[in-house]
Amino acid sequence: MGKIERSQKLFLNALKEKFQGEDPESVKTAFYNFNGVRQSPRKREFMAEAKGIEMKRGISMYDPEHCHLGGIPMGQRQLMTYQVSGTDVFVEGDDLHFVNNSAMQQMWDDIRRTVIVGMDLAHATLQKRLGKEVTPETINEYLHILNHAMPGAAVVQEHMVETHPGLVDDCFVKVFTGDDEMADGIEPQFLIDIEKLFPADKAEVLKKQVGKSMYQAIHIPTIVSRTCDGGTTSRWSAMQIGMSFIAAYRMCAGEAAVADLSFAAKHAGVIQMASHLPARRARGPNEPGGIKFGLFSDIIQADRTHPKDPAKASLEVVGAGTMLFDQIWLGSYMSGGVGFTQYATAAYTDNILDEFTYYGMDYIKDKYGVDYTHPDPAKIVKPTQEVVNDIASEVNLNAMEQYEQYPTMMEDHFGGSQRAGVMAAACGLSCSIATGNSNAGLNGWYLSMLMHKEGWSRLGFFGYDLQDQCGSANSLSMEPDRGLMGELRGPNYPNYAMNVGHQGEYAAIVGAAHYGRGDAYSFQPLVKITFADPSLKFDFAEPRREFAKGAIREFMPAGERSLIIPAR
Amino acid sequence: MAYKPQYGPGTSIVAANRRKQMDPTHKLEKVRDVTDEDIVLILGHRAPGSAYPTAHPPLAEQQEPDCPIRKIVAPTEGAKAGDRVRYIQFADSMFNAPSQPYQRTYAEMYRFRGIDPGTLSGRQIVECRERDLEQYSKLLIETEMFEPSLVSCRGATVHGHSLRLAEDGMMFDMLQRCILGADGIVRYVKDQIGEPLDREVAVGKPMGDEWVKAHSTIFHSLVGVAYRDDAEYIEYIQRIHALRTKYGFMPKE
Numbered sequence A: 001m002g003k004i005e006r007s008q009k010l011f012l013n014a015l016k017e018k019f020q021g022e023d024p025e026s027v028k029t030a031f032y033n034f035n036g037v038r039q040s041p042r043k044r045e046f047m048a049e050a051k052g053i054e055m056k057r058g059i060s061m062y063d064p065e066h067c068h069l070g071g072i073p074m075g076q077r078q079l080m081t082y083q084v085s086g087t088d089v090f091v092e093g094d095d096l097h098f099v100n101n102s103a104m105q106q107m108w109d110d111i112r113r114t115v116i117v118g119m120d121l122a123h124a125t126l127q128k129r130l131g132k133e134v135t136p137e138t139i140n141e142y143l144h145i146l147n148h149a150m151p152g153a154a155v156v157q158e159h160m161v162e163t164h165p166g167l168v169d170d171c172f173v174k175v176f177t178g179d180d181e182m183a184d185g186i187e188p189q190f191l192i193d194i195e196k197l198f199p200a201d202k203a204e205v206l207k208k209q210v211g212k213s214m215y216q217a218i219h220i221p222t223i224v225s226r227t228c229d230g231g232t233t234s235r236w237s238a239m240q241i242g243m244s245f246i247a248a249y250r251m252c253a254g255e256a257a258v259a260d261l262s263f264a265a266k267h268a269g270v271i272q273m274a275s276h277l278p279a280r281r282a283r284g285p286n287e288p289g290g291i292k293f294g295l296f297s298d299i300i301q302a303d304r305t306h307p308k309d310p311a312k313a314s315l316e317v318v319g320a321g322t323m324l325f326d327q328i329w330l331g332s333y334m335s336g337g338v339g340f341t342q343y344a345t346a347a348y349t350d351n352i353l354d355e356f357t358y359y360g361m362d363y364i365k366d367k368y369g370v371d372y373t374h375p376d377p378a379k380i381v382k383p384t385q386e387v388v389n390d391i392a393s394e395v396n397l398n399a400m401e402q403y404e405q406y407p408t409m410m411e412d413h414f415g416g417s418q419r420a421g422v423m424a425a426a427c428g429l430s431c432s433i434a435t436g437n438s439n440a441g442l443n444g445w446y447l448s449m450l451m452h453k454e455g456w457s458r459l460g461f462f463g464y465d466l467q468d469q470c471g472s473a474n475s476l477s478m479e480p481d482r483g484l485m486g487e488l489r490g491p492n493y494p495n496y497a498m499n500v501g502h503q504g505e506y507a508a509i510v511g512a513a514h515y516g517r518g519d520a521y522s523f524q525p526l527v528k529i530t531f532a533d534p535s536l537k538f539d540f541a542e543p544r545r546e547f548a549k550g551a552i553r554e555f556m557p558a559g560e561r562s563l564i565i566p567a568r
Numbered sequence B: 001m002a003y004k005p006q007y008g009p010g011t012s013i014v015a016a017n018r019r020k021q022m023d024p025t026h027k028l029e030k031v032r033d034v035t036d037e038d039i040v041l042i043l044g045h046r047a048p049g050s051a052y053p054t055a056h057p058p059l060a061e062q063q064e065p066d067c068p069i070r071k072i073v074a075p076t077e078g079a080k081a082g083d084r085v086r087y088i089q090f091a092d093s094m095f096n097a098p099s100q101p102y103q104r105t106y107a108e109m110y111r112f113r114g115i116d117p118g119t120l121s122g123r124q125i126v127e128c129r130e131r132d133l134e135q136y137s138k139l140l141i142e143t144e145m146f147e148p149s150l151v152s153c154r155g156a157t158v159h160g161h162s163l164r165l166a167e168d169g170m171m172f173d174m175l176q177r178c179i180l181g182a183d184g185i186v187r188y189v190k191d192q193i194g195e196p197l198d199r200e201v202a203v204g205k206p207m208g209d210e211w212v213k214a215h216s217t218i219f220h221s222l223v224g225v226a227y228r229d230d231a232e233y234i235e236y237i238q239r240i241h242a243l244r245t246k247y248g249f250m251p252k253e
Helices: A012-018 A041-057 A064-070 A102-112 A120-128 A136-149 A180-185 A200-210 A222-227 A230-248 A256-267 A293-299 A310-333 A340-345 A352-368 A385-405 A407-412 A416-435 A438-456 A463-467 A503-517 A525-530 A543-551 B013-022 B036-043 B068-072 B077-081 B101-111 B130-142 B209-214 B231-247
Strands: A081-083 A090-092 A114-118 A172-177 A214-219 B085-092 B116-119 B124-129 B151-153 B178-180 B186-190 B196-202
Touching: A012 A081, A012 A407, A090 A543, A102 A114, A102 A222, A102 A310, A102 A543, A114 A120, A114 A230, A114 A525, A120 A256, A136 A172, A136 A180, A136 A230, A172 A180, A200 A525, A214 A230, A214 A525, A222 A230, A230 A256, A293 A310, A293 A503, A293 A525, A310 A340, A310 A352, A310 A416, A310 A503, A310 A543, A340 A416, A352 A385, A352 A416, A385 A407, A385 A416, A385 A438, A385 B231, A416 A438, A416 A503, A438 A503, A438 B231, B013 B101, B036 B130, B036 B196, B077 B124, B077 B130, B085 B101, B085 B130, B101 B116, B101 B124, B101 B130, B124 B130
Parallel strands: none
Antiparallel strands: A081 A090, A114 A214, A172 A214, B085 B124, B085 B151, B116 B124, B178 B186, B186 B196
């Protein structure tokens, strides 16, 4: 442990822009002179819009100057803008609430509406049970029919209702395989080309994992999964798969053998993005609480596009993860209201976590010779307690000192939960990338929490008393009910199920262990391949940039209903 | 062997101040006078001079179950009388306010009886029977655990602990419950929940940078003592973490 020199401060630009005309290192400032809520263009827009709505519907609505604290509106201090980390885009905080951000909605839509379905069993059943020939040509014809049917079109029966293509244009199915010869036979429009999308070394590993098998990456219409739920995805896809096989291979619709095919094609090879939750959570498969952290770090693709920068790859997982797990899962599914956004955005705005993490990268290079720009499993450090203690202590002390030296940054992250999540994430990511071990990363997270609490005599909200003060004891345990390897933990893992400001970072800590080693995937190679597809609405390689586009209203989402509603 | 509390590690003034506040044998320095009536006004739970509202009859007037614990634990005065449970909540500036959330909880647990503290990053609440609360609050406000510009009583809307200070040195409070007068004295114009008071309540003058630095219980590399400089403290945290990692909550070496 020992401070190292790092002159670059990635957060300075944001602080200067947010607190214009003020010294970021100043200790004092002027308050109570900002004209309250009216200082914010977005709040003024809300007020004007609400006035029109009230006139139209005759029911009162947004009225912050009356309803907030009996007539004292927020904005007695400066209502800050935020720079989306890793971009040059400054946005208002309101623009990062998922209701106000179509990119955020689409990210979750694209995960929830996705299911992967293996084709091998279906092909074997077709060949052996039904005596059908399966060739690249028949597969292409099947995929042509499936891309007609999956959005909601009929393929067998007469006089059927169908969906308007303009409402379901985001729905499609592609396939991938590790067999180059088989891949060559698939029409490019239907193929996720592993060779083209991944760096050569990673493509080789992924193809080996897939082998000669073939999988369908299915994305049902956004509008369907929104109207129903994540559990619908496999059902909707199963129905259309069954009908498409019947149509493509000219099968009898009532023959008993088709039941065999139905099971083989529709259900036997299904891979959900999330497992279903216990009854007390009351959620089906493909809902956020069931996404394993290892799988989520495979959904995010920044390690594919930035293989030489595991820190950047991890920070993208933090952004995507805090948005999904904090803002949408805990913040709305499990709780409700608007408060969770403020916790979550701290981890992906103003380049603060980025700076703390890159300090960690400089430290592991300086102290242990781990060059994070050349990920290599042969160059990582053995994950001992001493190494974790050393890295986490230094990264955490540096983060605390930065907050202290730049009071405007402390003011930016004005809540203890924000600071706790960000500092512990930097520690966890640094330990993970240095050691290539996700549990070592989690252990670093918990040392950060203890140090933070003792140093400043505060941590986050009440919940941190539970999760973060007993985390040391479960982060390296593998005993049932006490621990699990990080890749297999998830938002519903005991102790993790209630606390904002943790789950997205945990997912990144898990991913970081693999990005730091240069692995092709963290947990599930099929998921890594599926979300590499550039045809998806949301670009999973750059989630923070996508959120910024959503914030400035430049992101075009799917599932819009403008075709079937009156023009406004 | 009798248990001897250690109150925490560290060689710095911050660590020493923490131990002093926690140690019930250490008499906290009284630095201001605030009348009982003024305490009641700041708390805002009852009108000064009014009877204590009760949640149940006095213990002497009601049948107590045959409970061994009740025979061991003597009730506080508030519990005896059947008082309601009420609260005081503090916001403490990170710029060297003399007490800080967990520090308050630790100190209160050593010094007070019959309390239920809650600890967050921007505030710390302690709940107990009302007449006990008034007694405890007096100690918390009159002694070195309080500083008028950097500590304030805030029932709700506590925002301010981590913000820069206002130009007059006061911690931000969007409700401006207390204000610094031209005479240099801080006065509460609203109670802790933010209801305007019929008269102002003076809580004294800010103590000045030198005093707050000497009485600080928070590490701060810009305005106080750097955490990094208290090596014993850091080593202690690492040791606790490593023992918990290896042995759960049954550490052995």
